[in-house]
Amino acid sequence: MRSIGVYIHIPFCVRKCAYCDFLSGPAPKERRQAYAAALRREIAREAARYAGYEVHTIFLGGGTPSILEAGEAAGILECLDRYYHIQKKAEITMEMNPGTVDGDKLTGLKSSGVNRLSMGLQSADNAELKLLGRIHTYEDFLQTYRLAREAGFANINVDLMSALPGQDMDSWVGTLEKVTALQPEHISAYSLIIEEGTHLHDRLDEYPPVPDEDEDRRMYQATRQILAEKGYQRYEISNYAKAGYACRHNCIYWQRGTGHTVDYAGFGLGASSMVDNVRWKNTDDMERYFSAFVDDADIGQDVKEDVQKLSRVDHMEEFMFLGLRMTDGVSRLEFTDTFGVGIDDVYGEILRKWEKAGMLIRSGDRIRLTDAGIDVSNVVLADFLCTRAPRGRLSAYADGCPARE
Ligand code: SF4
Numbered sequence: 001m002r003s004i005g006v007y008i009h010i011p012f013c014v015r016k017c018a019y020c021d022f023l024s025g026p027a028p029k030e031r032r033q034a035y036a037a038a039l040r041r042e043i044a045r046e047a048a049r050y051a052g053y054e055v056h057t058i059f060l061g062g063g064t065p066s067i068l069e070a071g072e073a074a075g076i077l078e079c080l081d082r083y084y085h086i087q088k089k090a091e092i093t094m095e096m097n098p099g100t101v102d103g104d105k106l107t108g109l110k111s112s113g114v115n116r117l118s119m120g121l122q123s124a125d126n127a128e129l130k131l132l133g134r135i136h137t138y139e140d141f142l143q144t145y146r147l148a149r150e151a152g153f154a155n156i157n158v159d160l161m162s163a164l165p166g167q168d169m170d171s172w173v174g175t176l177e178k179v180t181a182l183q184p185e186h187i188s189a190y191s192l193i194i195e196e197g198t199h200l201h202d203r204l205d206e207y208p209p210v211p212d213e214d215e216d217r218r219m220y221q222a223t224r225q226i227l228a229e230k231g232y233q234r235y236e237i238s239n240y241a242k243a244g245y246a247c248r249h250n251c252i253y254w255q256r257g258t259g260h261t262v263d264y265a266g267f268g269l270g271a272s273s274m275v276d277n278v279r280w281k282n283t284d285d286m287e288r289y290f291s292a293f294v295d296d297a298d299i300g301q302d303v304k305e306d307v308q309k310l311s312r313v314d315h316m317e318e319f320m321f322l323g324l325r326m327t328d329g330v331s332r333l334e335f336t337d338t339f340g341v342g343i344d345d346v347y348g349e350i351l352r353k354w355e356k357a358g359m360l361i362r363s364g365d366r367i368r369l370t371d372a373g374i375d376v377s378n379v380v381l382a383d384f385l386c387t388r389a390p391r392g393r394l395s396a397y398a399d400g401c402p403a404r405e
Helices: 029-045 070-083 103-111 126-132 138-150 169-181 213-229 248-254 286-292 312-323 332-339 343-356 371-375 377-382 391-397
Strands: 002-010 053-062 085-096 116-122 156-162 186-191 233-236 239-241 263-267 272-275 278-282 304-309 360-363 366-369
Touching: 002 248, 029 070, 029 263, 029 286, 053 070, 053 248, 070 085, 070 103, 085 248, 103 138, 116 126, 116 138, 138 156, 156 169, 156 213, 169 186, 169 213, 186 213, 213 233, 213 371, 248 312, 263 278, 312 332, 332 343, 343 360, 366 371, 371 377
Parallel strands: 002 053, 002 263, 053 085, 085 116, 116 156, 156 186
Antiparallel strands: 186 239, 233 239, 263 272, 272 278, 278 304, 360 366
């Protein structure tokens, strides 16, 4: 049986954070209930497509999935269990925000199969949380974290964010020290990106200054150093875990195109899927999604959009672009096995350029970003996209790059 990861999108939050450009927003309880019912219908109707697959990971993301009642979340997981083959030891993650759960809900989620929590803390400084428009304080997070441990959750991620308005190195280090003292199994630490269309972007002049690029880089380096001292191994540019606790679900995305390729199926509003080298996403129009799964009759309109068959070039790009995000990097042998051509025959020029600049390094069979390379990873990784690769080289081995031509 082939392996698959399942992503389920819950597009609801208590209120919109100032920096948020995710597909999410507040909604009344009835709307959330109706959405959970629509999700179950989508999952049931799509089951035939995944008959030959075993589900290795399930990720309830959002939005704020923990805004659902424990029974609603359990209903979604039961529906998956009824129609899909779920591996006995599947990793089942739910994203959770402090202030949306109590002890009973956590116990209910645990008994419905959720075995990993991803908690959105972002900062241990209440003034920073307020500026971000988060609904919780650090004390709320501590309470939720304690309740989660009491409910038996032994695999917890904490999401953190650096380069926040008004943040300095001392307050960032303070956040890292406080959180690592709690010993979560996993920490995700991203820099804030101020996206157009967000409240923060539109009113930036009303906020304290955001750390500049150099300070942002110093914060990243401090993160790596402090987390390493505390026993967290960086396994991806922004993700750190204690031994054995790397997020299996996210690794599915980052290892796309490599020998570990696993398909993924997305359910719910705006969710993305990649099955048999075909990529698509569900509509992000809530009314259209509802009308497609309005009742149990098999008459719903199709919600799939942007359906795209991956070309060989797309595969090569994903192999490099995603694989190099992992600290293990990419395997030259795997590249040859996958594409029937050597990695240097396709990317030799780019590899040599970044090796010479000290951004990439070879070690045995593997090629990976150096620490300096990780600092400028966006620039290095973008070079592996076909628009910037030597066209002659790639087109000799590939079936075109239609999406970018
Ligand atoms: S909790 Fe997350 S998804 Fe919801 S509004 Fe805030 S940043 Fe966006």
